[in-house]
Amino acid sequence: MGIEPGRLHFSWISSAESVKFVDVVKETVEAVKALGPNNNFIKTTAKVA
Amino acid sequence: MFAYIEKIKEISNRLLKESTVDLIIGFRKGTVPMMNEPCFAKTPEAVDGLVWDSNCGINLANYLANRKEKIGIVSKGCDSRNIVTHIIENKIKRDQVVIIGVPCKGMIDRHKIEAMFDTEIEAVTEADGRLNIKGDGVDTAIDKKDVLQQNCTICTHRNPVIYDELAADLVEEQTDVDKYEDIRRIEDMTPEEKWEYFEDLLSTCIRCYACRNACPLCYCPTCFVDESQPQWVGKSQNPTDIRTFHFLRAYHCAGRCTDCGACERACPMGIKVRILTKKLEKDCLELFDWESGLTLEKRPPLDTYRPDDPDDFIK
Incomplete structure (x- = not known):
């Protein structure tokens, strides 16, 4: 629907795999930061009250 | 077409008279051209109003969910696939329905015809693959195949996949279509x-x-867009809310949609909503070799697990 491939990440990590978790999170954060902010979903209409 | 109607009436009459079913769900002429409406016939007399032509695009399986009585239902290819889906999803029991199969040659897209003329169309009649369009200052004939619903042009299941009675001989299925x-x-x-x-x-x-x-x-008894506690989706005309509604609705149809085109037909704005469901239909075909509503024997891909299910997206 127009979301860059690097912005979404799926992984299977067991609760025992703390090191893998850290690695994956680091990787994901870097990948998303490299893509920059996605402002597409911000609602622009004024809020009532 | 006339032979179809007579046969549908004859079968419906018989089913009601013999009390095999409590009601027949079919089509009757709508109040405006090209808009046949569902008809619920409970007596043999009411059967007289039943019709069949190229304006029967509504999916009658829509009226089956959670019904308790015995029902005879007029069913084209896509309707029959949705009846199969309903049976698989326990929305109706197989022995509750008598399926009157109607081999289908495609339904016409009223959006296309309306767009062809500036004036209001008052009557559309058909004969031998030609449509006669009448309106204020308009009296012309066009080929039916030029104004078919897009899903009908790429349909490969025109014949009902299950049926108890048949209203006409089976038609030749289309092959060689690029869906x-x-x-x-x-x-x-x-x-x-x-x-x-x-x-x-x-x-x-x-x-x-x-x-x-x-x-x-x-x-669903309460659709996710109607739910207010919690409110999953904003109810406004905001593009993000509109997008959320359409994409989520499409995902709810993944592995279930038969591409009957009822959504697109119903849209008053002519939005091609099938683009969304069709992508999921394509994915189901490519990833799970699955076409919905073809058999009662297999469970749909989204409620079964196989060790060889594709998982390339998990890193």
């Missing part, structure tokens, strides 16, 4: 182009939910 040409074109777009494409596609949506109401799959 997913439009989907491949969107898949090849860059993320920005896709975003623009869907923004444009859904820009005219008025959130009337006609697509959802026409869809036989949308039988």
Whole structure:
């Protein structure tokens, strides 16, 4: 629907795999930061009250 | 067409007279041209109003969910696939329905015909693959095959997949159709182009939910868009809310949609909502070799697990 491939990440990590978790999170954060902010979903209409 | 109608009436009459069924769900002429409406006939006399022509695009399986009585239902190819889906999803029991199969040669797209003329169309009659269009200052004939619903032009299941009675001889199935040409074109777009494409596609949506109401799959007692505690989706005309509604609705139909085109037919704004469900239909075919509603024997891919299910997206 127009979301860059690097912005979404799926992984299977067991609760025992703390090191893998850290690695994956680091990787994901870097990948998303490299893509920059996605402002597409911000609602622009004024809020009532 | 006339032979079809007589046969449908004859079968319906018999089923009602012998009390095999409590009611027949079929089509009757609508109040405006090209808009046949569902007809619930409970007596043999009421059967007289039943019709069959190229304006029967509504999916009658929509009226089956959770019904308790015995029902005879007029069913074209796509309706029959949705009846199969209903049976699989326990929305109706197989022995509750007598399926009157009607081999289908495609339904006409009223959006296309309305767009061809400036004036209001008052009558459309058909004979031998030609349509006669009458309106204020208009009296012309066009080929039916030029104004078919897009899903009918690529349909490969025109004959009912299950039926108890048959209203006519089975028709030849189309082979050699390229079902997913439009989907491949969107898949090849860059993320920005896709975003623009869907923004444009859904820009005219008025959130009337006609697509959802026409869809036989949308039988949830409370739809996620109507839920207010918690409110999953904003109810406004905001593009993000509109997008959320359409994409989530499409996902709810994944592995279930038969591409009957009822959603697109119902849309008053002419939005091609099938683009969304068709992509999921294509994925189901490619990933799970699955076409919905063809058999009662197999469970759909989304409620079974196989060790060889594709998992390339998990890193």
